[in-house]
Amino acid sequence: MSSNRGLLFIVSAPSGAGKTTLVDRLVEQVRGLRISRSYTSRTPREGETDGVDYNFVSRARFEAMIARNDFLEWADVFGNLYGTCASDTEQLLAAGDDVVLVIDVQGARQVRQRAGVLTTVFVMPPSFDILEHRLRSRSKDSEDAIRRRLQVAGHEVAAFSEYDFIVVNDELTAAVDRLRSIVLAERARLTHMRGDVEAIVRTF
Amino acid sequence: MSSNRGLLFIVSAPSGAGKTTLVDRLVEQVRGLRISRSYTSRTPREGETDGVDYNFVSRARFEAMIARNDFLEWADVFGNLYGTCASDTEQLLAAGDDVVLVIDVQGARQVRQRAGVLTTVFVMPPSFDILEHRLRSRSKDSEDAIRRRLQVAGHEVAAFSEYDFIVVNDELTAAVDRLRSIVLAERARLTHMRGDVEAIVRTF
Numbered sequence: 001m002s003s004n005r006g007l008l009f010i011v012s013a014p015s016g017a018g019k020t021t022l023v024d025r026l027v028e029q030v031r032g033l034r035i036s037r038s039y040t041s042r043t044p045r046e047g048e049t050d051g052v053d054y055n056f057v058s059r060a061r062f063e064a065m066i067a068r069n070d071f072l073e074w075a076d077v078f079g080n081l082y083g084t085c086a087s088d089t090e091q092l093l094a095a096g097d098d099v100v101l102v103i104d105v106q107g108a109r110q111v112r113q114r115a116g117v118l119t120t121v122f123v124m125p126p127s128f129d130i131l132e133h134r135l136r137s138r139s140k141d142s143e144d145a146i147r148r149r150l151q152v153a154g155h156e157v158a159a160f161s162e163y164d165f166i167v168v169n170d171e172l173t174a175a176v177d178r179l180r181s182i183v184l185a186e187r188a189r190l191t192h193m194r195g196d197v198e199a200i201v202r203t204f
Numbered sequence: 205m206s207s208n209r210g211l212l213f214i215v216s217a218p219s220g221a222g223k224t225t226l227v228d229r230l231v232e233q234v235r236g237l238r239i240s241r242s243y244t245s246r247t248p249r250e251g252e253t254d255g256v257d258y259n260f261v262s263r264a265r266f267e268a269m270i271a272r273n274d275f276l277e278w279a280d281v282f283g284n285l286y287g288t289c290a291s292d293t294e295q296l297l298a299a300g301d302d303v304v305l306v307i308d309v310q311g312a313r314q315v316r317q318r319a320g321v322l323t324t325v326f327v328m329p330p331s332f333d334i335l336e337h338r339l340r341s342r343s344k345d346s347e348d349a350i351r352r353r354l355q356v357a358g359h360e361v362a363a364f365s366e367y368d369f370i371v372v373n374d375e376l377t378a379a380v381d382r383l384r385s386i387v388l389a390e391r392a393r394l395t396h397m398r399g400d401v402e403a404i405v406r407t408f
Binding site: 121124125126127128129153154157158160161163164165166167168177178180181182183184185186187188189190193194196197200201203204 | 361407
């Protein structure tokens with residue numbers, strides 16, 4: 001529809017709120033929306049693939065990227081480094097793709113400072129109990145690690161008011177539909193449509 | 205989901221752009237979204253039903269409503285009076301329903317002055333030629349009336365930049381989907397979700 005520069009979206013959520021599944025479904029459903037894959041220094045977990053789940057790089061390479069200011073945002077999470085490459089994201093946006101970054105609260109703060117216009121979405125679990133249940137049922141983490149995640153989640157959900165939109169992940173299909181709606185609505189916003197619409201007005 | 209006051213939407217479009225069909229489909233698809241039916245002093249056209257297409261009232265009754273300041277907006281369109289009843293709309297919003305007003309550019313200006321927060325959408329025909337074709341193929345109007353409508357349409361599309369969102373009605377299903385997305389996205393907006401989300405945060 002539009003030959004505009006792409007739109008930038010951030011989706012954040014506490015660990016266990018289901019953001020990865022949500023965003024994977026989202027990009028399946030929305031043409032022209034791409035994930036800017038994060039880089040990480042941690043080793044792949046069972047079932048994770050380099051270039052799909054993350055770009056897995058050595059800690060040395062990650063630190064060299066930090067030194068070159070390559071990251072739009074990066075963070076040390078439980079001793080592992082995670083980051084979003086600024087030039088990867090810029091390339092997609094310049095090509096007219098809309099881009100979604102799946103990053104945490106701290107990362108979102110860094111991107112807000114560095115990027116221009118962007119739309120931010122916080123995915124909320126329906127309650128603490130449901131988040132705890134999801135973490136325990138899916139995670140291979142130790143009891144200690146789970147407790148630590150829940151504690152961090154408590155800090156993260158408190159940051160919801162820094163975001164433009166809130167999607168409560170009560171039911172997967174409905175939550176994906178709400179995320180998709182946020183993307184389609186941003187595409188229909190006057191500021192994004194102005195060029196196309198001016199061309200239509202000129203036919204009158 | 206929410207016990208909040210409802211959200212108010214305006215959908216405007218030049219005559220022939222298909223706004224009535226679009227909005228009828230929209231309210232079929234979105235639970236909790238209601239049309240605040242307009243009042244008009246004109247006589248029903250063939251196939252139109254009182255209380256469904258419009259509330260058809262006498263000119264005397266319409267003028268009495270104007271005198272009582274009953275209308276959120278009203279207009280004289282080609283000699284017929286059209287208006288949106290403020291108390292009808294308020295009742296729906298207070299009950300927590302989201303409300304969509306299908307009104308013209310002038311009406312939208314009046315509502316912007318009088319109502320508080322609202323979200324406005326302009327439905328654009330894909331081009332002048334397509335609008336002309338649609339008007340000629342569906343309308344029982346005289347050549348003069350069609351020319352007058354097209355001229356008015358030219359003024360109306362020029363007002364697109366007064367609106368928050370633009371939906372180009374190129375293909376009905378896609379256009380309804382975009383309208384629906386705008387409604388769902390507004391529901392997910394932080395300001396609307398704050399109460400619900402604060403309740404979730406308190407479970408942590």
